[in-house]
Amino acid sequence: MTPTLFEANNVLPDFNSMATENNWRDLIVDDRTNSNIFFDVNIQPLKAHLNSNMTDNDNQIVFDSEANHIIAVHGSRYTLLKNSDAFDSVNEAVNTLAENGVLNMDGAFIKDAVVNKGGKVIRQYFFPAHMVQIGSGDKVILRLVVVNSYDGSCNFQVQAGGFRIVCTNGMVTGEKFLSLDVRHTGTMDFAQVTRQVTTAVSSFENMGDYWSKLINSPLNRKDADKIITDMSTVGRELSMSKFDMFDRLYTDHKKTLGENHWAMYNSLTAWATHYKVNESNISNIDNVRLDREKSIQNLMRKPAIWNPVVNKTAQFLL
Structure with a gap:
């Protein structure tokens, strides 16, 4: 079975022995x-689906003709x-x-x-x-x-x-x-x-080159806690359950990868890809993972939080 779901309180799997180049x-x-990504959709005026005494403000709908349902309502400028x-x-x-x-x-x-x-x-x-x-x-x-x-x-x-x-x-x-x-x-x-x-x-x-430099960028406990705190803050509230989850992930990864930004980075991406998704959202699991990856990207754009010691001027030379 694909190792994508596990409970937060369970023993964490070994993230460094899950896959090979063949499987x-x-x-x-x-x-x-x-x-099935190529199902048939079309744009229709919203008024075609309203009672005759209702107005639509020139809105339009995206209509899934195969499933026979309205996906969304958009304004007149939507293409x-x-x-x-x-x-x-x-x-x-x-x-x-x-x-x-x-x-x-x-x-x-x-x-x-x-x-x-x-x-x-x-x-x-x-x-x-x-x-x-x-x-x-x-x-x-x-x-x-x-x-x-x-x-x-x-x-x-x-x-x-x-x-x-x-x-x-x-x-x-x-x-x-x-x-x-x-x-x-x-x-x-x-x-x-x-x-x-x-x-x-x-x-x-x-x-x-940037990922490789993360291995040689040490991460002390204080800075690790700053990263975990940022990822565990929902609104203005710190979620201790999320903090503990990220802390366990980092503890597991640094056993084999060391106390560095590479171990923390892989802890975050392991959470994004593998960590538990609520059963009610299983059909949207790829969207959940995508949103998690975006939260990691946002973290990496905060120099006060994510600040590995690398040569930033030569990071991405095209």
């Missing part, structure tokens, strides 16, 4: 998640970007870069998920041929996360990062230039997608 694809596929068009543009960019020798497609792998009752699609592209080695044995491959929504929960997004094979963790970066975010209004410039994927590929080794 990681099987481990990340989750049959509880709907993966529908269908999943087929969104992901065709990414595939075209990927194929073009492969043909030009920029992107190596050997062993490339895709994982799809439909969440929020069809309101959002999350597609992950994995490129094992683009691999960096962290430390003496850790291997991280290039990962792109592409998101499109019909429910207004997010814009069309392309995000670059990595995937740590040994523990099947998604590896995020705090660098904003490694993400593309386009609103559902006006005309989509698909050339942006090609540029973004190109940036991801050309920056991947630099990402690897």
Whole structure:
């Protein structure tokens, strides 16, 4: 069984012996998640679904004709970007870069998920041929996360990062230039997608250099507590249960990775990828993981909290 769910009070699994280069694809596929991303949708005026004496303020709806339900109501400026068009543009960019020798497609792998009752699609592209080695044995491959929504929960997004094979963790970066975010209004410039994927590929080794430097960036107890406190604060309230959970994760990781930012970073990404999801939200599990990764990205953009001793000026040279 895929090791994605476990109770907070249980003994933590060994995150450094979960996967191999041969079985990681099987481990990340989750049959509880709907993966039919190309269902038929269209835009309709809201007034067509209202009683004759009701007004719609020129609003419009995204209608799922296969499931026969309204996904969301939007204003008059909303422009529908269908999943087929969104992901065709990414595939075209990927194929073009492969043909030009920029992107190596050997062993490339895709994982799809439909969440929020069809309101959002999350597609992950994995490129094992683009691999960096962290430390003496850790291997991280290039990962792109592409998101499109019909429910207004997010814009069309392309995000670059990595995937740590040994523990099947998604590896995020705090660098904003490694993400593309386009609103559902006006005309989509698909050339942006090609540029973004190109940036991801050309920056991947630099990402690897940054992750490698985290191993050599010591983390004292005081600074570790600051990071854990930031991740455990909900609103203005500190959740002690979350603090204890992160503290146990870090204690487990530093046994094999050392007391450094790499161990803390992997503790955070292990939580994002593997930690318990409420049963009521299992169908949206990929969205939960995506939101967790965003919280890690936000943390990494706070220099007062996340401040590893690395050469920041040479972090991402394109």
